[in-house]
Amino acid sequence: MAGNSFGTLFRVTTWGESHGPAIGCVIDGTPPRIPLSEADIQHWVDRRRPGQSRFTTQRREADSVKILSGVFEGQTTGTPISLIIENEDARSKDYDDNKDKFRPGHADYTYWTKYGIRDHRGGGRSSARETATRVAAGAIARKILGPAVTIRGALIQIGPHRIDRARWDWAAVEDNPFWCPDRQTAQQWEGFLDGVRKAGSSAGAVIEVMASGVPAGLGAPIYGKLDADIAASLMGINAVKGVEIGAGFGAAALSGEENADEMRMDRGKVAFLSNQAGGILGGISTGQDIVARFAVKPTSSILTPRRTVTIAGAETEIATKGRHDPCVGIRAVPIGEAMIACVLADHLLRHRAQCG
Amino acid sequence: MAGNSFGTLFRVTTWGESHGPAIGCVIDGTPPRIPLSEADIQHWVDRRRPGQSRFTTQRREADSVKILSGVFEGQTTGTPISLIIENEDARSKDYDDNKDKFRPGHADYTYWTKYGIRDHRGGGRSSARETATRVAAGAIARKILGPAVTIRGALIQIGPHRIDRARWDWAAVEDNPFWCPDRQTAQQWEGFLDGVRKAGSSAGAVIEVMASGVPAGLGAPIYGKLDADIAASLMGINAVKGVEIGAGFGAAALSGEENADEMRMDRGKVAFLSNQAGGILGGISTGQDIVARFAVKPTSSILTPRRTVTIAGAETEIATKGRHDPCVGIRAVPIGEAMIACVLADHLLRHRAQCG
Amino acid sequence: MAGNSFGTLFRVTTWGESHGPAIGCVIDGTPPRIPLSEADIQHWVDRRRPGQSRFTTQRREADSVKILSGVFEGQTTGTPISLIIENEDARSKDYDDNKDKFRPGHADYTYWTKYGIRDHRGGGRSSARETATRVAAGAIARKILGPAVTIRGALIQIGPHRIDRARWDWAAVEDNPFWCPDRQTAQQWEGFLDGVRKAGSSAGAVIEVMASGVPAGLGAPIYGKLDADIAASLMGINAVKGVEIGAGFGAAALSGEENADEMRMDRGKVAFLSNQAGGILGGISTGQDIVARFAVKPTSSILTPRRTVTIAGAETEIATKGRHDPCVGIRAVPIGEAMIACVLADHLLRHRAQCG
């Protein structure tokens, strides 16, 4: 199956290149009679929009989402929802100098090797611009999940600098340009990232996403496990190199006693005494918070010249100008939230189908 | 789509419970005219077989694989290959005492919540016994990939104890009961794990799998990326809590300069000067070694009593007897290799379909 | 996607060759807690079993179905159900003479051309023997649909001889070896088919299947229409060359006035005054009886020598001995019922997922 769709019952197909006329997606499988407006979607897309601080790309895109189908008189009809976002500030000329060079760390070489052709302008299809449509899809997924489910993300590390989890404050996340839940660390990051930016360099990051209110029972073992689907959805975000659930890689160092979340009863319901599992056991949600983290590598587009080769096989150097995020991890926060929203909406429908 | 199949063109469907009459799988999409015998498959399945050292479960299973279809006169015919492994040493009575209790860290509670019924004997469908069929499927995947592709795994951490990568020796991997590439660390692990075992406790682990000889160009962006499919395939192995590719979580702390793998020409071919990417850029293989790591939590079945609840909602304690691996991560090595073999075989066929 | 699975949420994967050790299927997506025994399945498989009259093949197969997984203490668990039927009376030697010749009307030539290898014994994978597993799957589909849905098939034409629909009596269907709803025609067929059989020839047939009690609303437009899925499921049965729904090909000759089924209210519910639509409009069930018909070509294995060629490209003749049905359409009745049961069960789950 071709690779531009994800989800089984809540199914998203995206299309578009960074510097083409538009990008968009088709969302199939949405239940009918859900109230939905363009503003509902725009709210979330705006959170990912570029140019909102000096720490993200200066490309100016309104990122206005238009609904072309699937909504009638303010409600979903159950038919496919087509969304479109026009590309406005595509300065393709910025890329002309380097169109025959493979930018290290980018997909230039692999697209060329695979397809024998590529739209080099702004990275074409491999540009993170495509993720705007994921965030749009995530907005609809949230509608399906309903108000009882809350999905929130935060940046917990930039470069080598981690937050202090003891200072975690969800309210802080909306207060700084980093989605950082630790105000003190956010201030330190500002200085650090200004230095990175001025040096023409870039930094990586780690994002944590938490989904609360997810009912127990979602997930389709053995090969549609909730954590496996989350892992794929996050690893598939541009520049992501690692994914973990709950205790994650730290689980390897725990003892069996420390790792197994004990259970008690609390007002007639099962209550877990810890959440090393990150809300998923055997691929199925436990009803606890689902906790996922993912690592984003530093932006590959940097000003420092790097050694590379051309399409013709000549050795050369490259320094990437264009307009870039010094830390793409920042804008990955709303993307990570959106991907998890989509996975959960899909599994809600899948669970209803089999066990409903 | 129901959750017991994986792969798109090389498609594996598994079935069976830990203590049912048998387990098995159906493998669809194998190219025709590939020589294949039961012995070819048995070779790999034997590597995962229990009871081969004191560090794995003492359950005695021959794990004999039988081919029921899809092979004629020693060659694949292109029709589905049905494999079956009979369950021989299923001591279901070991589980009777605890059949109404939810074992912490296990899938007991979530299966019960999802389905309202579960085969409690030996964990039923959620038992790692199911992974024997994945290893069998992986053997066929290796045949499709051919001898130019080598997929090898190693254990690089048990509990808090990591190997010294400077001592990495692939030859060592076959020499110790841990698939450890560092002989010195392997000896230390022996003492550590004996202690864990005698204490009735358990330990986690980290596994690294490397695939060499993979051609550049495999992977289906945007939502069938090679790394995303690897992430799902590894996260879907029992007890896995984290997955990373190349520099992984460490990439977050690198600078853009350090992270981007530079390129030169070497005898007419593109050569990368480093492999932070782990062999994948933009979701497509670069031709370098593909490097993936995954973390396995400690075995949840431990002798120390833990607090839990019963199906009826009563608080109780549980100590899991049965026969268990003190570190399930050990036997995860051949499973991780098999999953990556299956993902690569699938993408080889997918690439051939689109790009011929 | 490889071709040995069908259905989206109720998903059946079949495997096995006519003269291999066994045939079987894996059924994924069955809702949990449905009572299910081997006898429940055997009941339906027996209706398709060969050797029950002189008008079907004399191959002696008990066709005993064994459940290998997915059922615990008499109930489905929601995990995959693996079914196996052993091949007992496979006389492969009957086929040795013709193993290098392509039997006209059979799949010999196309399998050979596609795969470059084929299991020639009894037709291998292309044998109608595979359909026993479909009937087994259909038995489980009927359980999902529940007792309110009735799916019944009947033979309405053998060779050029059609039934008289005015004499249609469902009770008659179980009374004769043809599943014929018209007793008088059944008697005529007996003479006709004896003649065909003695001449070593064969005859085609038309089957009608009716599903009653299907709720309105099943079907996934635009490309998962209920009628499109039924068409695929019936056309995919061995030897089928045509499928129609409701008025079918006859609809072409109707006027718009005759064709459009008018509606009135009847005790508070919508009642249609006719059923030209065959119970499906816009790809969605109307709540009326679903009526489908399919045409089966004459058995290709005949005693009269026919011109053909060998694998090596030599011209030759062939007369097919073996044990064959003079009219394969007869045993297609339970198969057609089973396919429609599977399609309906799948759409019931799909509908519940989206609109549930």
Place this chain on the structure above:
Amino acid sequence: MAGNSFGTLFRVTTWGESHGPAIGCVIDGTPPRIPLSEADIQHWVDRRRPGQSRFTTQRREADSVKILSGVFEGQTTGTPISLIIENEDARSKDYDDNKDKFRPGHADYTYWTKYGIRDHRGGGRSSARETATRVAAGAIARKILGPAVTIRGALIQIGPHRIDRARWDWAAVEDNPFWCPDRQTAQQWEGFLDGVRKAGSSAGAVIEVMASGVPAGLGAPIYGKLDADIAASLMGINAVKGVEIGAGFGAAALSGEENADEMRMDRGKVAFLSNQAGGILGGISTGQDIVARFAVKPTSSILTPRRTVTIAGAETEIATKGRHDPCVGIRAVPIGEAMIACVLADHLLRHRAQCG
């Protein structure tokens, strides 16, 4: 899986309503480096365009296709191709009078029952307007198949009036407003259909599509058979009630001797002496012409008042004004061709994947 996509490797997802701002589709899986322009697609879409004779709807739509992605410098890039067609002449007011009534023979009642909401304007999603995007997709499918494959359709029956096959002339097809291969019959149809149109009635039709030059070996048995996929693709076209391949329903009346296509050698290649099979055996193409036919019911929108009910459950009558085709079968010819082109392109890629 939601129902608005079809194909496995050549995968088409369509969206849009009859009276929304636009309709469109996303085509995923196209091989890279195929020359493709908007004009290439427009050529085929124009053949389906309304208003080209008095025998089709008078709705005036330019049906201009725009490519929004997936093509770079005149070639496909292997990324998804997004196509959009704006709706220009949508007179939604024509439908206001009847918005609460279920039009007999239309999908009004079933959409309402399934979704509880529907875009009534011009039939919304269930309008045949959606098929313009299929024809656009078919144009790309033809490019994949290449010039050696020719797919041509013809109308062979309108109402009760069939062509005389002895007069079949492919050149005639482009000469008359019916795509009729028999000039003499085309003239008779003109009178017949004028009568139907003036009476405010409608007529059904039968279409035949032939694909020549298709290589042997395409088709994925058992459940992705080429004929089963063709059957689904044709039955899924609006108003289709029957599909047949080769001898079709006529095969039921043939003897085994008549039905089995004999084989001889011709200049070193296998040559069939007849084509009752319609180019497909065992679900795999034989290399002969693929011949498929499908029946289209009369247009359900007629001027004669018919009995029906309202959303509120009141009995009423309806006469459909709007602008309608007296025989929707005419415009089904290019749609049928397109669907078969898409199925063949998909199977070409599938075959290459497994056997390539």
